[in-house]
Amino acid sequence: MxxxxxxxxxxxxxxxxxxxxxxxxxxxxxxxxxxxxxxxxxxxxxxxxxxxxxxxxxxxxxxxxxxxxxxxxxxxxxxxxxxxxxxxxxxxxxxxxxxxxxxxxxxxxxxxxxRPPAGLASFERELPAVLAAADAADAFIEHKGLAVAVHTRRMSDPEAALARVSGPVGDLAARHGLDVEPGRNVIEVRSSAxxxxxxxxxxxxxxxxxxxxxxxxxxxxxxxxxxxxxxxxxxxxxxxxxxxxxxxxxxxxxxxxxxxxxxxxxxxxxxxxxxxxx
Ligand SMILES: [Mg+2]
CATH class of the missing domain: 3.40.50.1000 (HAD superfamily/HAD-like)
Structure with missing residues (x-):
């Protein structure tokens, strides 16, 4: 300590x-x-x-x-x-x-x-295409009910993959009125409340x-x-x-x-x- x-x-x-x-x-x-x-x-x-x-x-x-x-x-x-x-x-x-x-x-x-935040369902529908466009189609999407997490930990270069998807995922979240929480090889998208x-x-x-x-x-x-x-x-x-x-x-x-x-x-x-x- x-x-x-x-x-x-x-x-x-x-x-x-x-x-x-x-x-x-x-x-x-x-x-x-x-x-x-x-x-x-x-x-x-x-x-x-x-x-x-x-x-x-x-x-x-x-x-x-x-x-x-x-x-x-x-x-x-x-x-x-x-x-x-x-x-x-x-x-x-x-x-x-x-x-x-x-x-x-x-x-x-x-x-x-x-209840899940408004916008989350449509965010989830559009997310795979956004990840594919960022050359991160094999990122792991975790559906958490009230939030979605995009994990790059299991990809070959997790940090580079996270850097590629951060902007596009953030833009998509903003379009649906959701907040982004960056973490260790993960981006969480959830309600801002x-x-x-x-x-x-x-x-x-x-x-x-x-x-x-x-x-x-x-x-x-x-x-x-x-x-x-x-x-x-x-x-x-x-x-x-x-x-x-x-x-x-x-x-x-x-x-x-x-x-x-x-x-x-x-x-x-x-x-x-x-x-x-x-
Ligand atoms: Mg922790």
Whole structure:
């Protein structure tokens, strides 16, 4: 764990002092789950169930805030099993899927989800032709219900392919009134009405949190980092943590604390869970 911002130590200590009232927000891929070539093959870190169960005794609530559909994250983390364990040990587990458009909680065990955004269906119909014109016909299109992801990870030169499709996919999204979220060898297209910062703020307010932590690794996490900073300005202790990787250095500069990928995230959460005086 590296403390990288000027006031990182003070921010971390302020959160530790109110840990029992703190909401911990966690991204999924690259943070709780190691990144793998096939997004459908991702699984939560082997240590996560035990670490999160211990964390439940130390904090008020845990929210997994992800671009994935909530149902996928629940399955990949076996959260149907973990959620009740965490509840028993003192903290509710939430999954805010599709950047907060969907919500699952251990207490309700069902997914509440709005209708797909206007324009998404026609975007999806026109997308294959746009990819073909950008010499990226074999990019993998993931239909996520409320969003579409275009993955170049499995192509021969993923970064070059991403560079070729970024402009045309962005133009097509704009024509249909949709937002684009770039990531690691992926472009997500979704409704402009929601992002992780809104999802995190909502959870903090609902829980009456006395502190907030957010851990993320990618550009889709920037709004959640900003939300922590805004809440801090308003007086709420908060810390931002970057799960650093070779592929996405951008977030490191925005974080108070930098850890080494999902292994480092597990260590950071163990540190929270073992803080005395809770
Ligand atoms: Mg991520």
């Amino acid at each position: 590296r403390l990288t911002s000027a006031d990182a130590r003070a921010h971390l200590d302020a959160v530790l002092a109110v840990l029992a009232e703190t909401v911990v927000g966690l991204d999924f891929d690259g943070t709780l789950a190691p990144v793998v070539d096939d997004p459908a093959a991702a699984r939560i870190h082997d240590d996560a169930p035990a670490v999160l169960a211990d964390l439940a005794e130390a904090v008020r609530a845990v929210g997994i805030i992800t671009g994935r559909p909530a149902r996928q994250a629940v399955a990949m983390g076996d959260l149907d099993t973990l959620g009740p364990v965490m509840h028993e040990r003192g903290a509710e587990l939430f999954v805010l899927g599709q950047y907060g458009n969907e919500r699952w909680s251990a207490g309700s065990s069902r997914i509440v989800s709005p 929601m992002h992780k910062g809104i999802a995190l703020r909502t959870l903090v307010e609902e829980q009456g949190a006395g502190g907030v932590v957010f851990v993320g690794d990618d550009l889709g996490d920037v709004e959640a980092f900003e939300a922590v900073r805004e809440l801090r300005t308003a007086g709420l202790p908060g810390v931002t943590v970057c799960s650093a990787s070779e592929e996405q250095p951008a977030l490191v500069d925005l974080a108070d604390v930098v850890v080494d990928g999902p292994d480092g995230v597990m260590d950071f959460l163990r540190t929270l869970a073992s803080t005395p005086g809770r």
